[in-house]
Structures are given as C-alpha cells and as structure tokens.
Amino acid sequence: MSRWEPGARERLVVAAVDLFTEQGYDATTVAQIAERAGVTKSTFFRHFPDKRELLVAGQETLSRLLTEGIAEAPGDASPLEAVAAGLERASTAMGQATRELAPRLKAAIAASAELQERDTLKTVSLAAAMTAALVARGVPDPIAALAGELGVLAFKRGYAEWAEGDRGDRGAEGERGAEDDGGAEQELAGYVLAALDELRAASASLG
C-alpha cells in the first residue's frame, strides 16, 4: 500500500511482531525493527509514529472498511445486514499474511499490559465506527449502538476462531500458499459472518 517503498510496511510489521515475541515489547527498539526489516529508521517513521502504533496501524484501515461496507449496503438492508456488509468488506481485505501473523501478535499482546489496553481500546473504537456508520444511514440511536456492539462481538469471535486455525486442513493449505490470499480471505469473512448469525440467534434467547 505504501507509495514510498513497496512491502516495507508489511516487513516492518512482521519484524516488529517477531522481535516483540523474541525479546519482549519493552526491550525492542525502533532501530532493531528497522534493521530486521531491512529498511532505515526514517522509513519506519514514514509509516508509523512509534512502535506501539505499528501494532494497531491496521485499526484505521479496519474502521474505514467497516464504515464503507455499511455505508454502501443496499438502502433497504436491515441494521444487521448493513453490519454484515461492513464485516464482509473488512474481513475480505485481511489476507493470509494477517492469519500467519495472528498467533505471534496474540503472544506479543498477552505479554504486554500496554498492548492489552491498546487492543481493548481498539475494539471499542471499532464499535463506535460501526454505530456512527449506521446512524449516518438513518438507523435510530439505540438500535445503531446495539448493532455496532454485535458487529464487534462477531468480528472478535470470528477472528479468534479463524486465527486459531482450528480447521487443520485449511491451515495447512494456507502455509503452503501464503502468496495466494483468495481462499483465506473468504475464510475469515465466513467465520465472522457465522459468528454474527450466532449472535443474532442468541439475541432471540435474551428473555
């Protein structure tokens, strides 16, 4: 996506997550990340303000994709159908590289209280983004807020299941075909939309 150096952004993310996992988040410097990725520190700072933001850089992209998907859903789509459109767009954009990174990212986050807080704040801001996109479609506030929360729950649950790769056969395929994102992209969307369906069904049992 970078206009300056093709692939640098992705290499920086992979290098950072590897270093965080190997030696811890606090002990890792921007200089080390840049060196591991084979770029200069200046290149690092053209992509990220600091090492913490590197890990959550995907958030803005994710918010934008969710918002666009909701905004562009058919005019007669229900609130949850619009949420599903947003989730599908965002999930489809997350390819196999993200899946291979997911377990390492999870380990780095588990080892750092600061990253845990950042990760939690991220999910709250995704809910707010979806709620705002629904309000912009004319969905009344309490329904929009609820649908936004359901969307985030669905994304978290679907992503966790997908990242764990509990469908062994597809995981193995993914490892062999990391260059080809097609299958894995569809797969994340499938997990997330299944989780949304499950939550929709659960909402009938709240009593």
Added chain:
Amino acid sequence: MSRWEPGARERLVVAAVDLFTEQGYDATTVAQIAERAGVTKSTFFRHFPDKRELLVAGQETLSRLLTEGIAEAPGDASPLEAVAAGLERASTAMGQATRELAPRLKAAIAASAELQERDTLKTVSLAAAMTAALVARGVPDPIAALAGELGVLAFKRGYAEWAEGDRGDRGAEGERGAEDDGGAEQELAGYVLAALDELRAASASLG
C-alpha cells in the same frame, strides 16, 4: 465504608475531582488531594495506590454489585432479567453524592486522554464481569456475551441521562437533600432499567 477513618475515602474523591477540574489532572499531586480532603498522605495511600486509581476505585465495587445481583437473581430468571437484577443492585448503591460528583468527574475525564482510556477500559471490564456472572448461572456463551454487552450499554446510557439531571425538578430536590440518598438511588436504577428495556426493544429491530 472505610474501617480506618469514616468519610475519608469520600472526601478524597471529592477533593481530587475538584482539583482535577480546577487545575488539571496532570498538575494535581497526591499531597494536594490529601490536604484538600483534610487527611494525611498516608491516609490517601491506605485508600488508593495512586491518583489515577482514585478515580476508578468505584469500578471494583460496581463489578462486585453487578456480579452479586446477577448471581442472586431467581433461578428461572432469563439472561436479561438476571442482568436487570445486577444493574438494579449496582444502581441502587450509587447515591446522591455520586450524582453531584458526576458532572465534575465528566469534566476531569474529558480533559485527560489517560483518564479517557481508563474509563473506556472500565466499561469493557464491567461487560466481562456481567458475562462471567451469566456463564456461572449456566447461560451459554454467545447469549451471555451479548447480555453482558447489553447490560453495559444500558448502564452507560442510563447513567449519562441520570447524571445530566435532565429532570430539572428532581435535580433541584437532590441539591437540597444531599444527605438523603433514598430518592436519587431509586432514580438511577429507574434510568438504567428503562435503558435496558429500550435496548431489549431495539434488539427486535436489528433485522
């Protein structure tokens, strides 16, 4: 509630919020808070580990009350009825002092990025506490997660409306009778349970 010095805890909270509002969160020291509250620094540290935790000290109490209310709801209560029982118990425990503090607390939080993050993390942990209490009652995971989110949304929405005191007549009454918490306690629970009803109704319109 303190076993050491009656009223010290409450005085520290009021003093801190006033100082945060007057001179900003960063510029306020523990020594200043203790002095304003008329206690020693040692007394401060018997109640709170630091000034940030002071502002969110109510969180643990709130989590406990929500959890107890959910655990002690009748065995045949639906997930949302159990959530309502938790919300009612927690709301009833928050008296008039909390309401008078609320606008000042809101101003202090609005002025500090650190406090905003802390406040966001607090709501996430309340949702997790309610979800765990529901799972302990045997509510299946996706339903429990959804009901926990609804509970937090209801609490946030009801609290915000109550704190704004948009029912002018009751607000005025409250100012005159700050020593008598009865009316105001009932009132918060009323706002929160009304918000939960509204969200329950909204869940039928998700599509």
